[in-house]
Amino acid sequence: MNFMLVSILSFLIQFSLPHSPSDNGAGITIYPNPARDHFMISNTENMESIVIYNLIGKPIKTIKDFSSNRFYIDDMQDGTYLVQFNSKTTKNFQTSRLTKRNR
DSSP states (O other): OHHHHHHHHHHHHHTOOOSSSSBOSSSOBEESSSBSSEEEESOOTTEEEEEEEOTTSOEEEEEOOOSSSEEEOTTSOSEEEEEEEEETTTOOEEEEEEEEOOO
């Protein structure tokens, strides 16, 4: 249990979140945030995948289809998630925060 807590804290410190909950500082904006059944992002160019993690670091959903910039999350519970954007060209990633609310 302590190992998992240390891993989560290390992840959050190493990849600290920006001040704005919707803009990760790299030109990718998540909107609407908070979201109900879907969210969109401002730029899918060179994007390989989007991975959504819960706050204990468990991957909840992986998105690889970018035919639309609308991504459905209606099957997820209310809460706060970390959204990791993985680049196709640089193999780098950025992380943003997303809040899911049904009401």
